[in-house]
Amino acid sequence: MKLKSLLIAMGLATSVTLAGTASAEIKVGFIGSLSSDTGLSTLRGAEIAIEELNAKGGVLGQQIELVKADTAEDPTEGVKAYEYLAESEEVDFIISGSIDDVSLGWMPRMQEFQIPTLDTWTSYIGIIDMVVEDYDSMKPYFMNIASDEALATLYIDFGKDVLAEKMGWKSVIILQEDTAFGGAINGLVTDALAPNAGIEVVDTIVYDVATNDFAPLFSRATDSGADFIYLISSVNSQVVSSQYVKLQVPMGMTGVNVAALGQEFWEDTGGAAGGISTLSPVPSVGFKLDPVSQAFVDTYQAKYKSRPVMPHFNGFNAYHGLKQAMAAAEEAGEFNNTTWVTAMEKQDLTLKMDEEMWLRYGFWGNDEVEERTGRTYPHNVRFDITAPYDDASPSMVVIQWYEDGTNAVVYPEKYATGEFTVPSWVKKK
């Protein structure tokens, strides 16, 4: 009897779900975490874009409805979420704020359902490689953040121009969290950054992500005689950052510090973040915004009072990218894996600042070779990794938090709003 009731309930619930899909609206699916700053940035960027489009009549003569599918940052939940959007909600377009392994998890479903999909957060070059290798099944997929390979290439320039030449640093000690991410970045620093910038890696300290007392590790770093610390931290970066400040470690520290990407970093560290710097995709905190992106931020801050108070880079990507996807649908007449793809490939939005190219949302041509890396980046956002960055946005910037709680972009020079410096307690070389 219970089983029968359960089946009836299942049937009724399914009917309700199917009835919901029958309306004549364009459905946009959001896939990502609903409880992280990252996921919320993409979601809110998409929400604002949809509100603005709906106010102007929607797309293809229809209003746009947003459907949310939470991944809880879990790859299997990501597969379920994509299936839900594709087969229960039958969405026309999917916008993603997924992290690397979650996107990789649902990618076979994207290939199966062929739903136009835009990723705004993951920058994994392996996904662009999939587009290169299997264009036919991957063509509805677009990524509007510069791939990690491009990001790394520009970061090496920062090492040469700033760490080595300006600061005069010749040796580094790496302070790396014990994660695969930490290992991968360590490899990059050791194999590429250090040799290209003429910086010697004197030692590596690997720490557990649960570490809450960094004093012994900072002592070891100081004793090593290195000129600066290269921190690689994606988990609980607030802890190591605030202890660096509170202990007034007498050497500079830069690197990859994921928590420092958010405007809440100062608050999260209890105000102990002065001097911390990190690379960041664009636009970042401290980034001077063009009028269109600034208007988006103004709307965002008027609408949302909870964190993240400032959208992360992927919020901007979602806002501009979703509008481009809808414009492509208007041009193609529908969402599909043929004409929509061609129309999306042609989308090109240049945002100017003082009549100068500032941010660009366009895509690499399928056979177009980027000169410096010597490879193609089909369906990846167009980026520029060669000064003076007049073709597209740089693939990354370096940002720094100062002791008064402000932050600024410190590299590359064209986008700099402040100078790279060491905290007041560190003696300059």
Next chain:
Amino acid sequence: MTGIRWYHLALWIAFVAIMFVMPQLVSKGTLRIIIMANFLAIFAISWDVLSGRTGYISFGHPFLIGIGAYTSAILTKRFDVPLEVAMPIAVLMTMIGGIIVFLPALRIKGSYFALVTLAFMELIYQLVQVIRPDLTGGTRGMSGIKTITRGAVSNYYLSASLLIAIAFSMWLLMKTQLGIALSAIGMNEESVRGSGLSTTKLKLFAFLTSAFVAGIGGAFYVHYLGSIAPRALFDINFLFTIIVAALIGGASTIIGPIIGAFFLTFLLEFLRPYLPGAERYFIYGMVALLLYMYQPKGLIALMHTGWNKLTGAR
């Protein structure tokens, strides 16, 4: 075989018939949910064969499922081994993994055994990320793994057939004297040993059977998903979902883990449109907790009680 009645077979036939006509009754979206429920049911049955029967509570079941999934994924993706060859090898490797899990059971039991098995899961989680990431895909895992079939309906029939075959085989096995002896170990291992039976051999059999099912389930699962990531597979949430499905449905039964798996999967998915965020996991946890507190023997016991009340039986 003992205790098989005509109505048992009738219920099995009804179950098969319902599963067979399901694609005609529900949407493709619902079929996708059932596919996930089918796989969870297979994993829960596999856990129950080992832990529900013998009382050796394993916290390392994803270790076994992961061996099956990763072996088949690596063989097919990295070495172009055909599916029909890779999957049996994956099952064999999982059974070897089952023997590894069995070894501690020769000396320890209870919470100590549970902790050791948990360590196995943690160990393989770390290993797949750092040992040969060129093969395992490291922390990001692998995508684009060969799938057996495409589409909701064909994948549904594949997973449902697998579930039915495994569930029916395990049910028959548990009706044999061997199956009864396994359950007896869970009740009192000393008595079983005292009656002259080799508990070591019996436990080894249970571990190998459990690993066999986990290996088959893991291999088919990864070729359904088309992707694999260490964070998804060797995760405490995945482990708990398997255990809760078995317990909430009714441990030491075959139909119990199936009911538990379907109940949990549908509960989460039907809450999705109304509570898209983390709130649905809270409801999910609360419902599971309350149900388990109200009836520790699981939903199967509740259904028995309901049936008896309805038919007036005592």
